[in-house]
Amino acid sequence: MICFTLSADTLEGVSAQVNRYRGCFDILELRLDLLRQDERERLVHDTASPAWAIGVPLILTFRRLSDGGAWNGDDTERLNYLSALVEQHAEGLVGEGLFLDLEDDVVAHDAGRKAADVAARYGGEIIRSRHVFDRTPEDPVAVLRELAGCGDPGEIPKLAVQVRGSRDLVRLVRAAIAWLDGMDAGDAGAGGAGEARDKRAIIVGMGAYGFPTRVLAPRIGSFLSYSSEPSKGREHVAPGQIDPRSMAELYRYRSLGPTTEVFGIIGNPVLHSRSPAFHNAEFDRKGRNAVYVPFPTDDVPAFRELMALLHIRGVSVTIPHKEMVADWFRAAGAEGASRAVGTAGDPGADVPAVGEASTELLAVGACNTVIRDADGRLVGANTDVAGFLEPLRSRVPELRDRGVTVIGAGGAARAVVYGLLSSGARVLVLNRTLHRAESLAGEYAKLGQVTAGALEPGSLPALRLHNDILVQTTSVGMQPDTDADPLAFYEFAGTEVLYEIIYTPPVTRLVARAKEAGCLVIGGEEMFLAQAKLQSDLFAQT
Numbered sequence: 001m002i003c004f005t006l007s008a009d010t011l012e013g014v015s016a017q018v019n020r021y022r023g024c025f026d027i028l029e030l031r032l033d034l035l036r037q038d039e040r041e042r043l044v045h046d047t048a049s050p051a052w053a054i055g056v057p058l059i060l061t062f063r064r065l066s067d068g069g070a071w072n073g074d075d076t077e078r079l080n081y082l083s084a085l086v087e088q089h090a091e092g093l094v095g096e097g098l099f100l101d102l103e104d105d106v107v108a109h110d111a112g113r114k115a116a117d118v119a120a121r122y123g124g125e126i127i128r129s130r131h132v133f134d135r136t137p138e139d140p141v142a143v144l145r146e147l148a149g150c151g152d153p154g155e156i157p158k159l160a161v162q163v164r165g166s167r168d169l170v171r172l173v174r175a176a177i178a179w180l181d182g183m184d185a186g187d188a189g190a191g192g193a194g195e196a197r198d199k200r201a202i203i204v205g206m207g208a209y210g211f212p213t214r215v216l217a218p219r220i221g222s223f224l225s226y227s228s229e230p231s232k233g234r235e236h237v238a239p240g241q242i243d244p245r246s247m248a249e250l251y252r253y254r255s256l257g258p259t260t261e262v263f264g265i266i267g268n269p270v271l272h273s274r275s276p277a278f279h280n281a282e283f284d285r286k287g288r289n290a291v292y293v294p295f296p297t298d299d300v301p302a303f304r305e306l307m308a309l310l311h312i313r314g315v316s317v318t319i320p321h322k323e324m325v326a327d328w329f330r331a332a333g334a335e336g337a338s339r340a341v342g343t344a345g346d347p348g349a350d351v352p353a354v355g356e357a358s359t360e361l362l363a364v365g366a367c368n369t370v371i372r373d374a375d376g377r378l379v380g381a382n383t384d385v386a387g388f389l390e391p392l393r394s395r396v397p398e399l400r401d402r403g404v405t406v407i408g409a410g411g412a413a414r415a416v417v418y419g420l421l422s423s424g425a426r427v428l429v430l431n432r433t434l435h436r437a438e439s440l441a442g443e444y445a446k447l448g449q450v451t452a453g454a455l456e457p458g459s460l461p462a463l464r465l466h467n468d469i470l471v472q473t474t475s476v477g478m479q480p481d482t483d484a485d486p487l488a489f490y491e492f493a494g495t496e497v498l499y500e501i502i503y504t505p506p507v508t509r510l511v512a513r514a515k516e517a518g519c520l521v522i523g524g525e526e527m528f529l530a531q532a533k534l535q536s537d538l539f540a541q542t
């Protein structure tokens with residue numbers, strides 16, 4: 001279920017939020033602590049239940065400052081308010097499902113006990129919550145068990161934890177799967193002896209690294225996933241949340257379930273990647289029960305454990321992990337393919353074995369795509385090379401003997417230079433740091449004619465011998481630094497083809513100058529789409 005957390009400070013504001021996202025949520029959470037005091041008073045004294053809350057299940061949450069909320073007052077007052085609110089409105093609201101979020105430490109509090117009893121009297125359910133803001137506990141299953149056992153039978157445990165990195169995410173996902181599998185069935189304290197344990201639990205990974213738990217809630221068995229509306233001065237109610245429309249439409253949350261295949265992108269940062277929009281739309285178009293999720297990743301070996309845990313079928317790889325993932329395949333090649341290589345973080349951890357890699361991946365030393373073969377082994381590819389060449393070849397079909405200047409000598413430049421040399425072009429690499437350009441040229445010298453220079457006016461004579469095509473591969477001119485121009489010292493003649501691989505903004509200062517001079521311009525969007533389409537074809541094979 002997509003839970004929409006209502007964060008407005010007035011009841012009118014709440015109503016407007018509901019209207020803005022109508023159709024994109026399955027359950028609402030009213031954050032009483034975020035309402036103004038006078039609005040809380042109004043709500044508890046109003047005889048009619050609020051119209052926006054009718055027809056949909058509702059969670060009432062009155063969060064303390066210490067649990068990430070806004071209430072800094074007396075706890076008895078807070079809990080008594082909840083009892084009064086349920087008394088006032090339960091009859092009107094309970095038909096659709098009414099839930100009360102109560103923290104585990106108020107289980108023995110008189111007012112907390114009373115709030116739970118009042119809710120139970122009207123058929124409401126209790127969500128028994130705990131928030132851990134500084135870490136993911138060592139044993140999340142033990143915490144879930146505590147939460148499920150501390151109150152009345154049938155309560156729904158909710159554990160929200162800070163995910164500090166990939167290793168925390170592995171631990172949390174492993175716990176969620178274990179909970180769902182009922183590893184500890186019988187000793188959870190809920191359901192009573194001999195009865196099947198109620199497996200409902202809410203598991204939330206907070207922060208960027210926890211983001212996958214929000215989208216994958218139906219896959220890892222979390223009862224619901226929270227979403228909120230971004231607002232000025234604060235992106236979302238909790239870090240890592242997204243809005244209900246993105247959940248419903250971009251990630252097709254309601255079509256996800258325990259058998260949904262998982263794909264994704266690893267990088268850091270990666271939450272603003274455009275790849276999820278592309279690949280989820282492709283899965284939707286093809287009618288495939290699959291989802292593509294960004295995995296902010298700070299520990300590549302840990303992610304490989306996650307691949308095993310979630311049976312991840314394929315991933316895109318982006319900055320800064322392309323080289324490290326390529327190393328899996330280089331090491332496997334050295335040791336003989338098909339062996340599980342690379343050190344996983346936990347000794348003896350279950351990780352998928354490494355299989356074949358494409359020629360481009362091994363030549364460029366960067367991997368941007370990993371899929372599973374029929375035996376579950378990892379297969380590596382680099383679609384940046386073909387993704388770069390495709391839009392160029394549609395304009396310049398024959399690259400042989402063309403003089404090309406590549407600006408930059410980073411990861412993207414490696415794929416570009418390899419693609420150009422393999423096509424017979426003469427290449428000049430210009431880079432701010434000369435020795436990186438020289439080392440790239442030296443490494444690829446056996447593939448064709450390639451020279452290096454510094455990114456400065458002194459390189460103009462060499463540039464003029466390589467100006468049929470100019471390829472801009474640095475991050476200079478990208479948002480937010482859109483006034484920057486890496487080739488300010490060069491004046492276009494108008495006969496050049498300029499290929500700019502940056503796609504935000506779509507028109508960089510360099511692109512504007514080239515267009516003004518009458519050059520043919522290829523934008524980074526085309527390369528992005530071409531490499532993503534090739535990835536999508538690879539995903540279709542797995």
Ligand code: NAP
Nearest residue numbers: 408409410411412413432433436473474475501524527528
């Ligand atoms: P990278 O490995 O970090 O390389 C960055 C390059 O930019 C290096 O050559 C670096 O020069 C140069 N650079 C950075 N700041 C500079 C400055 N102020 N002045 C001059 N040169 C500067 O990054 P990458 O993986 O190659 O990616 C580069 C860009 O390509 C990114 O913007 C990325 O989004 C884009 N890209 C687009 C696509 C697509 O599909 N369209 C695909 C891949 C990449 P030094 O060596 O001197 O540091």
